[in-house]
Amino acid sequence: xxxxxxxxxxxxxxxxxxxxxxxxxxxxxxxxxxxxxxxxxxxxxxxxxxxxxxxxxxxxxxxxxxxxxxxxxxxxxxxxxxxxxxxxxxxxxxxxxxxxxxxxxxxxxxxxxxxxxxxxxxxxxxxxxxxxxxxxxxxxxxxxxxxxxxxxxxxxxxxxxxxxxxxxxxxxxxxxxxxxxxxxxxxxxxxxxxxxxxxxxxxxxxxxxxxxxxxxxxxxxxxxxxxxxxxxxxxxxxxxxxxxxxxxxxxxxxxxxxxxxxxxxxxxxxxxxxxxxxxxxxxxxxxxxxxxxxxxxxxxxxxxxxxxxxxxxxxxxxxxxxxxxxxxxxxxxxxxxxxxxxxxxxxxxxxxxxxxxxxxxxxxxxxxxxxxxxxxxxxxxxxxxxxxxxxxxxxxxxxxxxxxxxxxxxxxxxxxxxxxxxxxxxxxxxxxxxxxxxxxxxxxxxxxxxxxxxxxxxxxxxxxxxxxxxxxxxxxxxxxxxxxxxxxxxxxxxxxxxxxxxxxxxxxxxxxxxxxxxxxxxxxxxxxxxxxxxxxxxxxxxxxxxxxxxxxxxxxxxxxxxxxxxxxxxxxxxxxxxxxxxxxxxxxxxxxxxxxxxxxxxxxxxxxxxxxxxxxxxxxxxxxxxxxxxxxxxxxxxxxxxxxxxxxxxxxxxxxxxxxxxxxxxxxxxxxxxxxxxxxxxxx
Ligand code: ADP
Ligand code: MG
Numbered sequence: 001x002x003x004x005x006x007x008x009x010x011x012x013x014x015x016x017x018x019x020x021x022x023x024x025x026x027x028x029x030x031x032x033x034x035x036x037x038x039x040x041x042x043x044x045x046x047x048x049x050x051x052x053x054x055x056x057x058x059x060x061x062x063x064x065x066x067x068x069x070x071x072x073x074x075x076x077x078x079x080x081x082x083x084x085x086x087x088x089x090x091x092x093x094x095x096x097x098x099x100x101x102x103x104x105x106x107x108x109x110x111x112x113x114x115x116x117x118x119x120x121x122x123x124x125x126x127x128x129x130x131x132x133x134x135x136x137x138x139x140x141x142x143x144x145x146x147x148x149x150x151x152x153x154x155x156x157x158x159x160x161x162x163x164x165x166x167x168x169x170x171x172x173x174x175x176x177x178x179x180x181x182x183x184x185x186x187x188x189x190x191x192x193x194x195x196x197x198x199x200x201x202x203x204x205x206x207x208x209x210x211x212x213x214x215x216x217x218x219x220x221x222x223x224x225x226x227x228x229x230x231x232x233x234x235x236x237x238x239x240x241x242x243x244x245x246x247x248x249x250x251x252x253x254x255x256x257x258x259x260x261x262x263x264x265x266x267x268x269x270x271x272x273x274x275x276x277x278x279x280x281x282x283x284x285x286x287x288x289x290x291x292x293x294x295x296x297x298x299x300x301x302x303x304x305x306x307x308x309x310x311x312x313x314x315x316x317x318x319x320x321x322x323x324x325x326x327x328x329x330x331x332x333x334x335x336x337x338x339x340x341x342x343x344x345x346x347x348x349x350x351x352x353x354x355x356x357x358x359x360x361x362x363x364x365x366x367x368x369x370x371x372x373x374x375x376x377x378x379x380x381x382x383x384x385x386x387x388x389x390x391x392x393x394x395x396x397x398x399x400x401x402x403x404x405x406x407x408x409x410x411x412x413x414x415x416x417x418x419x420x421x422x423x424x425x426x427x428x429x430x431x432x433x434x435x436x437x438x439x440x441x442x443x444x445x446x447x448x449x450x451x452x453x454x455x456x457x458x459x460x461x462x463x464x465x466x467x468x469x470x471x472x473x474x475x476x477x478x479x480x481x482x483x484x485x486x487x488x489x490x491x492x493x494x495x496x497x498x499x500x501x502x503x504x505x506x507x508x509x510x511x512x513x514x515x516x517x518x519x520x521x522x523x524x525x526x527x528x529x530x531x532x533x534x535x536x537x538x539x540x541x542x543x544x545x546x547x548x549x550x551x552x553x554x555x556x557x558x559x560x561x562x563x564x565x566x567x568x569x570x571x572x573x574x575x576x577x578x579x580x581x582x583x584x585x586x587x588x589x590x591x592x593x594x595x596x597x598x599x600x601x602x603x604x605x606x607x608x609x610x611x612x613x614x615x616x617x618x619x620x621x622x623x624x625x626x627x628x629x630x631x632x633x634x635x636x637x638x639x640x641x642x643x644x645x646x647x648x649x650x651x652x653x654x655x656x657x658x659x660x661x662x663x664x665x666x667x668x669x670x671x672x673x674x675x676x677x678x679x680x681x682x683x684x
Contacts, residue, residue: 002670003663008173009036009671016169018162026158031629036671038170039198040213040630041163043150046205049119051147055092055129058122065119065137068094070110075103083130084110086118094122095130109136148205167202174198177671178664181212181219182646191215214631215639217672218422221628222640223647223665224674225425229278230651235404237276238379242302247295249331259434260288264295266430267408271299271380277406280424283432284601285412285565286439290320292432293382294327296408301333301360305379308405309363312385314339314511315518319540320384321363338364338373341511381405385412412565413558414601416609418637421644422628433602442568444576444596446552455548455577456497463501463527467572468544471530472563474551484508484532490550491530501527542570552578553588557608561601609633 002010013019013027013035032038049063058064068086074095075082082103084096096118098106110116120134152163177194179186191197191212201213256264263281270277283289297307309324311317321337328335336359338350353359357376362368415423447455462469471494473487484506491504503517503526520526522541529544547567552560560578567574578592594607628636654662657678669675 002675003667005175005177006036006667006670008175009034009039009170011035011173013038013166016166018165023158023162026155029155030153030158032166035170035173038167039174039201041152041167042201042630044153045151047149047151049147049149053088054090055088055094055122056090060122060124060129063119063121065117067115067117068096069115070096070112072112073103073107082106086110093128095125095128096134097125097130097132099133150202150205171199171202177667178660180661180664180668181215182649182661185642185646189215211635211639214635215643216668217628217630218636218639218643219647220665220668220672220674221422222425222644223650224669224676226647226651227678228676229426230655232278232404233275235276237274237404237406238303238305239274240271240300240303240305240379240406242299244302246298246302246331246333250294250298250327251330252291254436256291257288257432257434257436259283259432260292263292263430263432266428267292267296268299270428271296271406276404277408278427279408280420280427280429281408281410281432282415282420282429283410283412284414284435285562286569287412287432287435289384289410289412289432290323291327293384293408293410294324296406297361297380297382298333300380300406303379305377306354306357306359306375307361307380307382308368308375308378309361309382310368310384311363311365314341314365315515316384317363317365318515323540324361324363334358334360336362338362338368339511340365340367342367378405379403381407383407383409385410412562412601414561414605415558416602416606416633416637418640419609419633422636422640438571440568440571440573441599442547442564442574442576444564444578444599446578446580446592446596449551449579449581452579455579456494458577459528459546459548460497462546463498467527467546468521468524468541469528469546469548470544470563470566471528472547472549473530473532474554487530487532494528494530498528502530503528504530506532540569541566543572545570545572545574547574547576548579549577550579551581552592553580553584557591557595557604558601560595561604564595564599565601609637 011034013032014024016035019027027033030041032041047063049065050058051065052058053066055066058066066088068088070084070086072085073082074085082098082100084098084106086094086096088094096106096110117137118131118134119137120131123130123132149160150164151160152167154160154163174195179193181191189212191210192200194212194216197210197212200210263283267277267279267281270279281289281292283292293309297309300307309320311320317337317339321335325335334353336350336353338347342350350359350362351373354362355374355376362375367373409424409427420429459469459471471490473490487504487506491502495502503521505514505517509517517526517529521529521544524543545567547564549555549560549563555563564576567576576595578595580588580592584592591608594604598604631639650657650661650665653659657663657666666678669678
């Protein structure tokens with residue numbers, strides 16, 4: 001149960017004064033659905049207004065407050081704006097410009113001959129100075145008008161003024177909260193209490209960039225992870241010590257790399273323990289994680305247990321199923337698949353096989369988490385690309401069996417060392433830091449948009465030589481719809497040249513449709529696959545050796561790296577072309593050239609972190625409950641050590657979070673929606 005003190009903050013934004021239907025959409029879009037979300041809606045910058053006596057004191061572009069006298073009205077045709085010609089004290093002219101049909105309104109605001117104090121941004125329009133939709137201030141509020149004002153991230157239909165009002169209401173609802181930060185730390189950082197810091201976030205431009213609010217979030221995150229780990233340690237698992245009979249039978253056409261062998265033996269060591277494993281397997285795209293996972297699963301099967309292998313998407317689940325089936329040819333292992341798409345008899349029989357133990361290994365999507373899915377004796381679970389899953393799902397899985405299964409989470413997302421702890425908490429980490437020998441490096445080039453025709457010509461030559469290629473379409477922020485439109489349009493254009501050799505996959509497609517296209521691509525019937533980022537993770541088509549990414553500057557580096565990893569899987573030389581717009585910031589340029597210079601995912605991740613303070617580095621903005629909303633990657637890497645120590649110290653002293661500070665820490669867990677940590681506390 002959420003502590004009562006937080007209730008006002010968890011109220012719906014919809015219930016605030018002045019929020020009608022019209023605001024529902026923009027609020028939703030900005031993910032400001034609860035009052036607390038508004039509290040944490042950070043100004044993107046601060047606008048300064050300058051008081052001037054005369055217009056020539058101010059530079060164009062500045063927001064000013066000035067006294068003027070309207071001298072004349074000019075209304076153009078039906079399509080041009082209404083203009084009020086006004087003069088300052090020195091007779092300098094300015095045109096106050098109003099768009100919209102209602103000319104009565106500006107006339108009423110600015111009667112001719114009456115001096116008025118106005119505020120707005122000074123602009124130049126042709127030879128004239130102008131101000132668009134100035135605020136007209138009453139003399140009484142001139143004193144009140146803020147000379148510095150926070151400007152918030154906004155959305156269509158929700159302007160800054162209204163946003164400010166909503167935030168003010170939210171701030172008014174913010175209670176004093178008991179302190180969860182270790183007192184000595186609070187003092188040494190010179191941080192104020194939570195409520196004061198929230199207030200200053202919205203009222204003080206120079207709040208010396210207090211990191212407290214970010215720290216709170218990181219602290220809650222670490223604390224929750226530690227609770228998971230602690231509860232995991234208390235749980236009983238089974239000790240798995242297979243005799244190797246299945247693992248020995250796998251016929252590999254290659255030698256395992258040293259890194260794979262090391263990871264396999266680290267995992268073996270964990271499995272032999274009776275406390276459940278909680279381990280992360282990190283390895284760049286193509287480093288061979290699947291095989292490492294399979295060894296762990298077979299170990300369990302040898303010992304008479306079941307294993308589960310979870311993939312983030314339908315496509316990947318099928319691909320893994322087929323890949324594993326091949327590796328298991330001739331072995332007495334019963335492999336099955338279960339996804340949301342399996343219905344009726346097929347599903348029933350899979351469920352039965354799981355319950356009676358005749359299925360040894362189940363591959364699937366999150367469907368294998370569902371209530372109805374009962375295993376006979378699940379002892380080993382693998383989660384592929386686990387950052388796509390929420391923490392809560394991870395926990396659900398571990399609570400399925402009466403003993404807790406060993407858990408191996410795998411990711412190809414290269415994460416800087418400093419951030420691993422914030423994403424995976426106290427998990428043990430194995431790293432495959434070596435690619436199988438003989439891999440071709442991928443030649444990466446950054447190319448200006450303007451050269452698109454040449455790129456298409458190159459593509460034509462590639463296809464004529466029997467090659468296959470991916471074409472990834474730009475990511476349009478927060479709008480699945482326009483992603484899709486862009487991809488469809490691009491596919492249509494490319495079809496005019498390449499005909500039905502072009503296939504299209506996108507996130508809105510139904511599973512079977514998507515798989516059908518993927519299958520045709522895999523079999524070479526489709527030569528060019530146009531896609532939105534749904535191909536991001538794991539898809540394996542060795543003959544595809546050309547990757548074209550449109551508007552590459554809009555992707556995160558880690559994402560680009562993963563996309564690029566779709567090629568370079570066969571033995572031919574692969575190319576990756578990053579198309580970019582004409583205008584690129586310094587940082588964007590540096591980021592793209594980094595990709596050109598190295599194929600090392602971890603190096604890319606470290607550099608990316610260095611190059612930008614904040615951003616979508618972790619790709620968590622959309623991934624739900626494992627994400628950080630307040631702390632930037634930079635803040636995470638600066639504060640993680642202190643937060644982790646602080647959380648550990650607290651739990652050492654007060655493992656049940658019963659003390660006054662423990663209770664306060666519970667509030668932090670709820671505030672940041674890490675309360676799954678609290679439920680573990682109770683169930684023990
Ligand atoms: P990822 O780590 O991206 O999941 P995969 O497990 O899909 O990588 O492996 C990529 C490819 O490399 C697969 O085709 C796999 O058979 C192959 N592979 C795995 N291990 C080795 C190895 N030691 N030597 C050569 N090829 C390997
Ligand atoms: Mg993989």
